[in-house]
Amino acid sequence: MNNSDIYDISSIIEGRIEYNRNKTSKPYSIKVEPEEAKEIFERRKGREKFLIYQERYKGSETLQQAINRALKPIGKKVGVPELIMYHARHSWAGSAAKKPIGAGKPLIAQALGHGTSTVTDTYFDYDNELVDDLNRKVLDLLNKKGDADSLND
Secondary structure, eight states, X not given: OOHHHHHTOOOOXXXXXXXXOTTTOOEEEEEOOTTTHHHHHHHTBOSSSSBHHHHHOSSHHHHHHHHHHHHHHHXXXXXXXXXXXXXXXXXXXXXXXXXXXXXOHHHXXXXXTOOOOOGXXXXXXXXXXXXXXXXXXXXXXXXXXXHHHHXXX
16 A cells, blocks of 8 residues: 555455545555454544544655655665655565566556556456465565574574
């Protein structure tokens, strides 16, 4: 999800975030992964609004600016001095495309909410199960890499 969609989250229904993508107005349903995402949402609950971000920031642009500012020192430590939130989406897509996952461009585009006007796209419906499975594979891959990285510390 991009920052503007994250900012607009209003609820989690039966373990899923249901929303219309701001950029395309297309409806999406994203599974809240129990191990990784559920705990983050628990820590980020707002008092009056669904998320604390919605109480602290005037809109998605100010949220994005704050996130990008917080990422600068992390970026310097890892050798990416201009690290911004966009890199998270880019990294997710890159991980999904590479082996051992090897997801195809249409599924990755679907998961990222990219709109396109090709005739071929009219033959494909959004498939929550495929996107959920792909996201789980990327998370599992990143968790394995994290375990390997911690062994080298």
